[in-house]
Amino acid sequence: MTRYIAGRLVETLVMLAVMSFLIYGLIGLMPGDPIDIMVQADPNLTPTDAARLKALYGLDKPLIERYLNWLGAALQGDFGYSRVHNAPVLEVLLPRLGNTLLLMGLSFILALTVALPIGVYSALKPYGARDYAVNFAALAGISVPVFWLALMLIYLFAVEWKLLPAGGMQTIGVDSLLDRARYLVLPVVTLSAASAGGFTRFMRASTMETMRHDYIRTARAKGLSETRVVLKHALRNALIPVVTIVALSFGGLFSGALITETMFSYLGMGKLIYDSILGNDYNLALIGLLFATLITLIANLAADICYAWLDPRISYQGSAGQ
Amino acid sequence: MTPLLEARGLSKHFAIRGVGLFAKRIGTLRAVDEVSLTIAAGRCLALVGESGCGKTTLARCLALLHRPSGGSIHFDGVTIYDDKTFNSNIIRRDIQMVFQDPFSALNPRMTVAAIIAEPLNIHALGDRRMRAARVVELMESVGLSPSLADRYPHEFSGGQRQRIGIARALALRPRLIIADEPVSALDVSVQSQVLNLMLDLQDALGMSYLFVSHDLAVVEHMADDVAVMYLGRIVERAPRDDLFARPSHPYTRALLRSIPRPGGGKRTIGAALGGEVPSPLDPPSGCPFHPRCPQAADICRAERPLLEPLEDNHFAACHFKDTA
Amino acid sequence: MSSMTRLTARRFAKHRMALASGVLIILLALAAGAAPLVEALLGVDGNEVDLLARFGAAGPGHPLGTDELGRDVLVRLLFGGQVSLTVALITAFAAAVIGAAIGLVAGYYGGWVDGLLMRLTDGVIALPLLPLLIILAAIDLSKIPFLDGLDDSPASSLYRIVLIITLVGWTTVARLVRGAALSLRTREYVLAARSMGAGGLRIMAVHILPNVMSPIIVATSLSVGNIILFESVLSFLGLGIQPPIASWGNMLNNAQELIYEAPALAFYPGIAIFLTVIAFNFLGDGLQDALDPKAAGD
Numbered sequence: 001m002t003r004y005i006a007g008r009l010v011e012t013l014v015m016l017a018v019m020s021f022l023i024y025g026l027i028g029l030m031p032g033d034p035i036d037i038m039v040q041a042d043p044n045l046t047p048t049d050a051a052r053l054k055a056l057y058g059l060d061k062p063l064i065e066r067y068l069n070w071l072g073a074a075l076q077g078d079f080g081y082s083r084v085h086n087a088p089v090l091e092v093l094l095p096r097l098g099n100t101l102l103l104m105g106l107s108f109i110l111a112l113t114v115a116l117p118i119g120v121y122s123a124l125k126p127y128g129a130r131d132y133a134v135n136f137a138a139l140a141g142i143s144v145p146v147f148w149l150a151l152m153l154i155y156l157f158a159v160e161w162k163l164l165p166a167g168g169m170q171t172i173g174v175d176s177l178l179d180r181a182r183y184l185v186l187p188v189v190t191l192s193a194a195s196a197g198g199f200t201r202f203m204r205a206s207t208m209e210t211m212r213h214d215y216i217r218t219a220r221a222k223g224l225s226e227t228r229v230v231l232k233h234a235l236r237n238a239l240i241p242v243v244t245i246v247a248l249s250f251g252g253l254f255s256g257a258l259i260t261e262t263m264f265s266y267l268g269m270g271k272l273i274y275d276s277i278l279g280n281d282y283n284l285a286l287i288g289l290l291f292a293t294l295i296t297l298i299a300n301l302a303a304d305i306c307y308a309w310l311d312p313r314i315s316y317q318g319s320a321g322q
Numbered sequence: 323m324t325p326l327l328e329a330r331g332l333s334k335h336f337a338i339r340g341v342g343l344f345a346k347r348i349g350t351l352r353a354v355d356e357v358s359l360t361i362a363a364g365r366c367l368a369l370v371g372e373s374g375c376g377k378t379t380l381a382r383c384l385a386l387l388h389r390p391s392g393g394s395i396h397f398d399g400v401t402i403y404d405d406k407t408f409n410s411n412i413i414r415r416d417i418q419m420v421f422q423d424p425f426s427a428l429n430p431r432m433t434v435a436a437i438i439a440e441p442l443n444i445h446a447l448g449d450r451r452m453r454a455a456r457v458v459e460l461m462e463s464v465g466l467s468p469s470l471a472d473r474y475p476h477e478f479s480g481g482q483r484q485r486i487g488i489a490r491a492l493a494l495r496p497r498l499i500i501a502d503e504p505v506s507a508l509d510v511s512v513q514s515q516v517l518n519l520m521l522d523l524q525d526a527l528g529m530s531y532l533f534v535s536h537d538l539a540v541v542e543h544m545a546d547d548v549a550v551m552y553l554g555r556i557v558e559r560a561p562r563d564d565l566f567a568r569p570s571h572p573y574t575r576a577l578l579r580s581i582p583r584p585g586g587g588k589r590t591i592g593a594a595l596g597g598e599v600p601s602p603l604d605p606p607s608g609c610p611f612h613p614r615c616p617q618a619a620d621i622c623r624a625e626r627p628l629l630e631p632l633e634d635n636h637f638a639a640c641h642f643k644d645t646a
Numbered sequence: 647m648s649s650m651t652r653l654t655a656r657r658f659a660k661h662r663m664a665l666a667s668g669v670l671i672i673l674l675a676l677a678a679g680a681a682p683l684v685e686a687l688l689g690v691d692g693n694e695v696d697l698l699a700r701f702g703a704a705g706p707g708h709p710l711g712t713d714e715l716g717r718d719v720l721v722r723l724l725f726g727g728q729v730s731l732t733v734a735l736i737t738a739f740a741a742a743v744i745g746a747a748i749g750l751v752a753g754y755y756g757g758w759v760d761g762l763l764m765r766l767t768d769g770v771i772a773l774p775l776l777p778l779l780i781i782l783a784a785i786d787l788s789k790i791p792f793l794d795g796l797d798d799s800p801a802s803s804l805y806r807i808v809l810i811i812t813l814v815g816w817t818t819v820a821r822l823v824r825g826a827a828l829s830l831r832t833r834e835y836v837l838a839a840r841s842m843g844a845g846g847l848r849i850m851a852v853h854i855l856p857n858v859m860s861p862i863i864v865a866t867s868l869s870v871g872n873i874i875l876f877e878s879v880l881s882f883l884g885l886g887i888q889p890p891i892a893s894w895g896n897m898l899n900n901a902q903e904l905i906y907e908a909p910a911l912a913f914y915p916g917i918a919i920f921l922t923v924i925a926f927n928f929l930g931d932g933l934q935d936a937l938d939p940k941a942a943g944d
Contacts, residue, residue: 011765015765015768015769015772018769019769019772019773023781026781026782026785027781029785029786029790030781030784030785030786031784031785031786032786132663136663139924139927139928139931140920140924142871142927143871143875143920143923143924143927144920144923145875145878145879145882145916145919145920145923146875146879147878147879147882147898148898148912148915148916148919148920151898151901151902151905151912151916152912152913152916154905155905155909155912159905159906159909251772251774252775254774254776254777255774255775255776255777256776258774258776258777259776259879262883270777273777273780274777274780274883277777277780277781277784278784285781288777289774289777289778289781292774292777293772293773293774295774296772296773296774297772300772382837385841387837387840387841410843411843414841414842414843415842415843417841418841418842419837419838419841421834421837421838422834423834426833426834426835427834427835427838428835429835429852429853429856429857430857431856431857432852440839440842440844440852441842441843444842444843444844444848445842445843487838490838490842494842
């Protein structure tokens, strides 16, 4: 098991390095002279410094060379300055990262809480009216464009019925948990729609698959009530494949979060990245993207480790080797 | 006379490893362990053994479908495999295979005509008309009506599919056909039809066979020479009649005793064969057969017996082979 | 072969929603294709700006009203459908071709080739898709030597969108095909082909590919929905298909600021996207059940 984790950690680091190279290269292709913009972002820059930095990172240098120079600085903690916010990149990024993780986390939990029970419930009477309704709703969740759902929800709840705010993080001047919660309702619901749909379908499929196995028939033949059969025997096995898929999808939530944050003016990292790409704030964009990639990679790593822990083949290999 | 196909000290090992980037090697599966055999031109060598003894792996190694792990293979005097060579191109027309499972040996999305003509297409032999004519010729030679050429494999029975497989193998006029349990998946009544077809073809075309089987009754019918395999090694090798009349290795004797004979009756020769085949991942020391051998002695546990001549063309790998 | 097709068709027909979706998609495609016809029938020009007729309500001559520039909504919707559907189908096809090629090579050759290609695939899957697409859309193409034929014109935006979504959209098919190829390469008919001297290319094209077409078709039809969603998001953000070429996504971009005055303008394109995507998803589901009954809950 340790060997497996070690291997996956190495792969994650390599992937991160490759991604950083790719993204660095892409930033260099932005309109204008992105390197110049990135270098000029530091307010404390002297002309000598500027010249030196241009020599290191300038677009006239081959990609590998300027990437390695950048990497060297980055590994020492120097991520550059945000041009728009006039502050070091990490200072701008980290609080917003927290907001995004909050949004993603709440949506994830909401989606799971709704989807898993409904998926199981629906699988118990397959192909009935209830099942068709659930399947339709789940597919609807996956098919709806997030930005349109946001627009519709804003229209209904903020414009028409005036129940919830149309955007932002909190009412100005008010610092209460309840207030912040009000502002979170619509974004969280919007973001969880697609995930909830996906999870419902997986849970349903997995439960139906499990219920077909012979040991379920045995349990029924023993005279156990249907509820007991499901809860005690089927559920655990149905959950295993779902857990993997669910964990792997956490990273994908980021794309949805980006749109949701933009639509609701929620000050998260997704919106930050979007604004920075379009606002030529390339230092911020670069590091922001790397963070986003890192989140996804970590989520996938956690999912793999979870799965390895559950899959007896891999755990056995590991323990036999210790 | 140069044998058509000769293998010397041929081995094929599979490394078993765990999962992931730093996974350890857990064990080595010695599927084929220093096998030497020869197939003479125009003769049929049968390779016999129980499931898991490595005969399929050996057959595929000889067809160069696997890359062996050691030893050498020579075809008509030319080295096609050794530690410096892996020349499969030479034999792609001379050695062909017929497979065991008629259901997976034919591509379900190709018509019979396409399947049989494929070797001709690959080697760009003849033009379209000549290939079509050859397909007809081949189908007739295996007893299939050429009008069925545009059908798909799922429309045929198991026995018919094997015939298609044989027709495909014949397309390039090979000198050696390696048949891996060609009738094991067929009903008994169909088996003899296919076997007789193969014998007739051999008479007509003069090719050699390597005939792999676990069924001694079939072997008795088909073989000119027989090689017996156990846990990846050849334990005895002899012309058919010699083997059946004077089996030397205790395993061979046990196998022969297990052939069902009409009339039943008690088996009185020797003791029954006990135990199970050990895992090829963890073979016994010395002679691989010693845990199940009624004659096992200390030397059998300690030292691995080599395949050595007994009499004319009759070889056995047993410390006690001369006492039969 | 025809009997197998008939069996598949019958299984598909049992799926009422899938059948309905198939019909819906055909109708949508026909409607979109008929856009010029509708334009002529109504006597309007989809691009004609008429500032006196802004935000017109639904009525004769304008079945769905007019937008903020006085253009007829229905006609723009239909033309937008043309664009969105064509872009999505071409992208889905291109991504499937690339994915199948990569999957075949990885699955058939195995070993380090497979390891490398799958790391690559996993890498692309691990990327945060939307941010990456945004960057790709924002790139100044003149800096890439062989792509500087593409300028910033709206027509080019169509090619760009197809290109960038294809670049990230091939992974599902690749994984699917790789899995299938891995299991098929030990089939005896593949061994037979090798033993007669067939080369890798022939085996992949003749023996493996035709036998993995079913999952490819399913995966591709399921991907169309996702592609439509990505294209509309990008167009909505102003990075995809550029006006004046209408796409459902960029119609929503304009509508966003006007949500207070004319909510209907935000409703129609969104509903169009929603219905199309859900139809393709149902279709894909139905195809999956029809082509691979073991995977379904039959």
